[in-house]
Amino acid sequence: MTRCPQCKRNYTPELKPRSRDDRRPIQEIYPDAEPYQREQLNLLGLCSDKCFDEYISGSRTEYTYDERGRRFENGVRKPVADPPAWM
Numbered sequence: 001m002t003r004c005p006q007c008k009r010n011y012t013p014e015l016k017p018r019s020r021d022d023r024r025p026i027q028e029i030y031p032d033a034e035p036y037q038r039e040q041l042n043l044l045g046l047c048s049d050k051c052f053d054e055y056i057s058g059s060r061t062e063y064t065y066d067e068r069g070r071r072f073e074n075g076v077r078k079p080v081a082d083p084p085a086w087m
Contacts, residue, residue: 005044006051013040034079036070049081057084 001010014037018029026038036049046052048069053060060081064072071078 002040002045002047004047004051006046006055007048009047011040011047013037013045015041017041034070036079049079053081060084 001012003010015030015033018024018026018041022029026041030038036046036052039046039052044055046055048065049063049071050065050069053063053071060071062073063078063081064075066072071081
């Protein structure tokens with residue numbers, strides 16, 4: 001189990017962690033995985049798109065999120081967020 005630093009929820013990462021001797025980038029190991037799935041295995045360990053958005057830029061009212069925290073815009077899955085308006 002991993003604890004999300006943003007929402008404090010305990011969760012099990014959806015992808016299998018890489019072995020200690022595997023030095024390839026996580027994007028190379030899981031090229032078809034969604035960004036939030038790969039982020040679960042990174043240093044921060046944020047559990048979802050929603051937590052990633054809140055951690056980076058605060059509330060993103062232009063998006064909606066499903067029960068797993070995956071990001072949607074106008075009902076369409078949006079794996080990668082647009083930069084916040086202030087950027």
